[in-house]
Structures are given as structure tokens and as C-alpha cells.
Amino acid sequence: MTEKAxxxxxxxxxxxxxxxxxxxxLDVTxxxxxxxxxxxxxxxAGWIVPVMSTPVPAPGMLGKALRWMARKDSPLHIRPSLRPDHVRFIASMLRHCNSRDYQHGIEALVALNERTVSLFDGYQQDGVRFEYHRTGHLLVFRTRDAMHAHRADFVPMERIGHTAVPLSGDEARDLEPALGPYVQAGLQCTQERHVDPATLIEGLEQRCRKLGVRFLHGxxxxSIRSEGALTTSVLAGDEEIGGDLFVLAAGVHSGALSRLAGFPLPIQPGKGYGFDDTSGSVKLRHSVYLGEAKVAITPLSGRLRFAGTMEFGSSDSTVAPHRVRGIIRSAGEYLPDFPPAPQQHAWTGLRPMTPDGLPVIGPLPGKENVFVASGxxxxxxxxxxxxAEIIAAQVKIAAQVKGEERDADIATMARPFSPQRFARRGHGKRSADH
Ligand SMILES: Cc1cc2nc3c(=O)[nH]c(=O)nc-3n(C[C@H](O)[C@H](O)[C@H](O)COP(=O)(O)OP(=O)(O)OC[C@H]3O[C@@H](n4cnc5c(N)ncnc54)[C@H](O)[C@@H]3O)c2cc1C
Structure with a gap:
């Protein structure tokens, strides 16, 4: 019998x-x-960037957050709030801002990213249609010191073939003439890719439909209905959707869903901002990261996408104009021809964040057939x-189906991402160990 996921x-x-x-x-809904x-x-921003396999909680993050607290247009902002889940999350994240956890996180993410680019290439070969660019990635900086600090973080990524080659300001301008004299150094990463994320979502949905996947939109x-350790269905209003196995991939809402399944996960939103510029005043080939400003720029068909800001403690989609202005102002410093006009169509997005900066992938403790893929x-x-590779391998292992030899390796590699690490108080085993 075909398993229903x-x-x-x-x-x-x-x-x-x-x-x-x-x-x-599998029969998938x-x-x-x-x-x-x-x-x-x-x-x-649509970047596919294994070279950026670094967790958000990093040594020195607290200092930066405090310095930027008073600046309304800063790239990182922690909103003061006494909501218990927010306070617990921030306290736990700050405990992970040490070099031991940071290096542990990098090693785990590097291993996770080893096959990323080939998997995306595989999507294309299998007929998933999306806007896909192989032009590479460029990080630019105001100072050589900032470039070197970034480069030191990228050394472990060389093991998986993702290198960052140092450039002078002029070399960066040779690659992207739109960059101004503000830029004094750069890093070129030729293996990185970028996509138009909307086309990728559409392409995946179309390909899924061809494979027989059913979509229940709206x-x-x-609610999640279980009999002991076995979950039998999820409820959407009064509609009951039954299955043999369940995957919680609900982004920032995965914490609430995992709570319904009996094991609350500490997933909180990290709000970001973006807008698309169609003026054509600046042309870029690479996806570009403005190092000090922490702004991402992505050249897409007919437009440049700008994205940035990490705001904790905000879970709605409202646009704060000063945050958008912060992105525009810093873009203008690096790109002198960028128009300072206010952007009409700014948007926000909520990143699903975890306190240790690692995703949560794997079986939910206490449930035999519920898997989490979030954070x-x-x-x-x-x-x-x-x-998705990890979930597929773990589903086979759970069902005791004979899979490929690779499935066991994948399961081992996935250990640092297990939801089990949140079983203790304090949002994460590593921090609780300290
Ligand atoms: C400004 C910005 C720039 C970024 N740039 C990059 C980048 O360049 N590269 C990169 O790799 N990542 C980037 N990210 C991060 C990336 O966008 C997210 O990590 C990713 O989209 C999360 O995907 P997801 O499927 O987990 O969640 P989502 O895309 O949020 O999807 C979750 C879905 O679950 C649904 N849902 C929630 N609750 C329920 C429920 N109870 N019942 C039914 N459905 C539910 C929601 O409607 C939603 O469709 C960026 C994020 C932001 C905000």
C-alpha cells in the first residue's frame, strides 16, 4: 500500500x-x-549560497545589537518585549553567541550544503522550470579588514568547493562597474547561484502536480489528532485530512504547530524587508552583498531586488518606512547611481529563526510519524x-523500508538538526550544557 504523506x-x-x-x-497532499x-x-533575495553556511547567533552579535538599538534604520534590531516566548528565545540565542557554538554550527551547515548546488541543477534537469542564474556571488566591503573577517568565516566552505577569492576595490569594480569608490575590497564566490524565488515556487508546484501531488490551498x-504516539490526521476547520505520516513545514508557524503535536519548538520570526527596483539605473550581473550594510541585491529578469534587515520581536507584515529607507540609504553609498527615490512596493518576509541558528529537521520527539522541516x-x-533529502531518508528509516546506502549517511549528517536538541529546558542542548 502506498504511504500517504x-x-x-x-x-x-x-x-x-x-x-x-x-x-x-508516496501519495502526497x-x-x-x-x-x-x-x-x-x-x-x-533568492540566493543559493552554501558559502554563507554561518549561523545567525555569532560571537559579537550582542554588542552589535546593543549599538544598533538606538538606530531606527539599523540592519539588526531586537525589539524590546516582555512576551515570555520572545524573552526566552532572545536569552537562548544570546547564549549561543560564542565561538564554540558558532563553529559547531558552521561545521553542521557546511555538511548540509555539500550537495545543494547539484540538487538545484537536478531540479532543472528534471523539468522544474524557474529563473536560475549561475553568474556567481560578490561580497563588497568598505574596508579590507571587514573583508578579511568575512573570509576567515568562509574557510570551512572550501572543503565543499565553495571558495571566496579576495579582490581589491578596483577588481570588484571590474566585475561590477556600478560599484562606487566607497568599495575598497571584495570576495568573489563563483559557485553560488541565484533564483527568482516566485518562479521556483511556481515551477515546483507545477512539477509536483505532474507527479500527482494534491494541493489543498486555503x-x-x-489541530493535530493523534492516538498515542501515532498521529492520524490534521484538522483544517472541520475538514479532517488523514495520513500515514506528517511533515510540519509551516515556516514561522511551525512552533505553534509542533505545540499542537505535543512538543513545542522555539521558532520565532526574524522579519526582513525588501523591494524591487525596475528603474534600470543600476545594472548588476552577480548577486551582491553589501558587507557592512548587510543588504542583499539580486539581479532578476527586468529588475533588481533589494533585501535586508533582521528584526526580532515583530511577527506582523507591516512595513516600517524607516527600515526601507535604511536599505535605500546604504545601497546608495555602495552604488552611486542608485536612485534615492522612496520605493512604492516594499514588502516584508518572516524568516523562521531558531535560537541556535540551525534548522530543525527530523522526527518530532514523542510522535512516530511526525517530521519537522523548519527553522x-x-x-x-x-x-x-x-x-527534503533528509526527510525522505528518515521516512524510509522510520518505515523500515530498504533505502539507498546513502540514507544512513544522510541520517548521521542530520543529527545536529534534530528537534530532540530542544528536549531540555533552555532552548538547546549545547547551550544547556554550558
Ligand atoms: C528579506 C529576506 C531575504 C531572504 N533571502 C534569502 C536568500 O537569499 N536565500 C535563502 O536561502 N533564504 C533567504 N531567506 C530565507 C527564506 O526566505 C526562508 O528561510 C524560507 O522561505 C522559509 O521557507 P519555509 O517553507 O520554511 O516557510 P514559508 O515560506 O514561510 O512557508 C510556510 C507556509 O506554511 C503555511 N502555514 C503556516 N501555518 C499554517 C497552518 N497552520 N496551516 C496550513 N498552512 C500553514 C504558510 O501559509 C506558508 O505558506 C530570506 C528571507 C527574507 C525575509
Missing amino acids: VIVGAGMVGLATAYRLARDG VVDTGRSGAGASTRN RHVT HGMLGVTLAPMT
Whole structure:
């Protein structure tokens, strides 16, 4: 009998998982509150950047957050709030801002990203249609010191073939003439890719449909029904959707869903902002990261996409104009021809963040047939295909189906991402160990 998989969430992670499980022959249903990509998965920079395999909680982050607290247009902002889940999350994240946890996180993310680019190439070869660019990635900086600090973080990524080659300011301008004299150094990463995220969501949904995946759009899951350790269905209003296994891939809402399943996960939103510039005043070939300003720029068909800001403690989609102005102001420093005009169509996106900066992938403790695929933070597009590989391997292991030899290796590699690490108080085993 074909196993029936129910995936909650039709973002990048849910769709990648649906696609992978459908290719394994499972009968897959995807349930989403809205349409596919309604969450963060169309509101992002579209970078596929294994070279950026670094967790958000990093040594020195607290100092930066405090310095930037008073600046309304800063790239990182922690909103003061006494909400207990927010306070616990921030306290736990700050405990992870040490070099031991940071290096542990880098090692785990590097291993996770080893096959990322080949998996995206595989999507294309298998007929998933999306806007895909192989022009590489450029990081630019005001100072050589800032460039060297970044480069030191990127050394472990060389092991998986993702190198960052140092450039002078002039060399960076040779690659991208739109950059101004403000830029004094750069890093060129030729293996990185970028996509138009909306086309990728659409392409994956179309390919999934061809593989027989059923989509239940406009269904908000409000309850999870279980008999002991076995979950039998999810409820969207009064509609009951039964299955043999369930994947929670609901982005920032995965914490609430995991609570319904009996094991609350500490997933909180990290709000980002973006807008598309269609003026054509600046032309770029590479995806470009403005190092000090922490702004991402992506050249897409007919437009440049600007994205940035990490705001904790805000879970709605309202646009704060001063944050958009912050992105525009810093873009103008690096790109003198960039128009300072206010952008009309700014948007926000909520990144699913975890306190240790690592995604949560794997079986939910206490439930035999519920898997979580969430908490990918700033790297959800990049990490979605490999997340789906892990879920597919773990589903086979759980069902005691004979899989490929590689499945056991994948399961081992996935250990740092297990939801089990949140079983103790204090949001994460490593921090609780300290
Ligand atoms: C400004 C910005 C720039 C970014 N740039 C990049 C980048 O360049 N590269 C990169 O790799 N990542 C980037 N990211 C991160 C990336 O966008 C996210 O990590 C990723 O989209 C998360 O995907 P997801 O599928 O987990 O969640 P989402 O895309 O949020 O999808 C979750 C889905 O679950 C549904 N849902 C929620 N609750 C329920 C429920 N109860 N019932 C049914 N459905 C439900 C929602 O409607 C939604 O469609 C960026 C993010 C932002 C905000």
C-alpha cells in the first residue's frame, strides 16, 4: 500500500519535500493556509549560497545589537518585549553567541550544503522550470579588514568547493562597474547561484502536480489528532485530512504547530524587508552583498531586488518606512547611481529563526510519524532541497523500508538538526550544557 504523506506548508521547504517524497512514490497532499509561497518563500533575495553556511547567533552579535538599538534604520534590531516566548528565545540565542557554538554550527551547515548546488541543477534537469542564474556571488566591503573577517568565516566552505577569492576595490569594480569608490575590497564566490524565488515556487508546484501531488490551498491547520504516539490526521476547520505520516513545514508557524503535536519548538520570526527596483539605473550581473550594510541585491529578469534587515520581536507584515529607507540609504553609498527615490512596493518576509541558528529537521520527539522541516532562518531557499533529502531518508528509516546506502549517511549528517536538541529546558542542548 502506498504511504500517504501530508505536508503542512507550501513554502520552499514544504514544496521541496513534497517533490522529493512524490518522486519516492508516496501519495502526497500539501495543505496551506493560503496559496503556495504565501509565506517567506517568495519574499526573499533568492540566493543559493552554501558559502554563507554561518549561523545567525555569532560571537559579537550582542554588542552589535546593543549599538544598533538606538538606530531606527539599523540592519539588526531586537525589539524590546516582555512576551515570555520572545524573552526566552532572545536569552537562548544570546547564549549561543560564542565561538564554540558558532563553529559547531558552521561545521553542521557546511555538511548540509555539500550537495545543494547539484540538487538545484537536478531540479532543472528534471523539468522544474524557474529563473536560475549561475553568474556567481560578490561580497563588497568598505574596508579590507571587514573583508578579511568575512573570509576567515568562509574557510570551512572550501572543503565543499565553495571558495571566496579576495579582490581589491578596483577588481570588484571590474566585475561590477556600478560599484562606487566607497568599495575598497571584495570576495568573489563563483559557485553560488541565484533564483527568482516566485518562479521556483511556481515551477515546483507545477512539477509536483505532474507527479500527482494534491494541493489543498486555503486550509489553515488548527489541530493535530493523534492516538498515542501515532498521529492520524490534521484538522483544517472541520475538514479532517488523514495520513500515514506528517511533515510540519509551516515556516514561522511551525512552533505553534509542533505545540499542537505535543512538543513545542522555539521558532520565532526574524522579519526582513525588501523591494524591487525596475528603474534600470543600476545594472548588476552577480548577486551582491553589501558587507557592512548587510543588504542583499539580486539581479532578476527586468529588475533588481533589494533585501535586508533582521528584526526580532515583530511577527506582523507591516512595513516600517524607516527600515526601507535604511536599505535605500546604504545601497546608495555602495552604488552611486542608485536612485534615492522612496520605493512604492516594499514588502516584508518572516524568516523562521531558531535560537541556535540551525534548522530543525527530523522526527518530532514523542510522535512516530511526525517530521519537522523548519527553522531555516536566512537560508531556507538554499537548504530546502537537502532538507527534503533528509526527510525522505528518515521516512524510509522510520518505515523500515530498504533505502539507498546513502540514507544512513544522510541520517548521521542530520543529527545536529534534530528537534530532540530542544528536549531540555533552555532552548538547546549545547547551550544547556554550558
Ligand atoms: C528579506 C529576506 C531575504 C531572504 N533571502 C534569502 C536568500 O537569499 N536565500 C535563502 O536561502 N533564504 C533567504 N531567506 C530565507 C527564506 O526566505 C526562508 O528561510 C524560507 O522561505 C522559509 O521557507 P519555509 O517553507 O520554511 O516557510 P514559508 O515560506 O514561510 O512557508 C510556510 C507556509 O506554511 C503555511 N502555514 C503556516 N501555518 C499554517 C497552518 N497552520 N496551516 C496550513 N498552512 C500553514 C504558510 O501559509 C506558508 O505558506 C530570506 C528571507 C527574507 C525575509
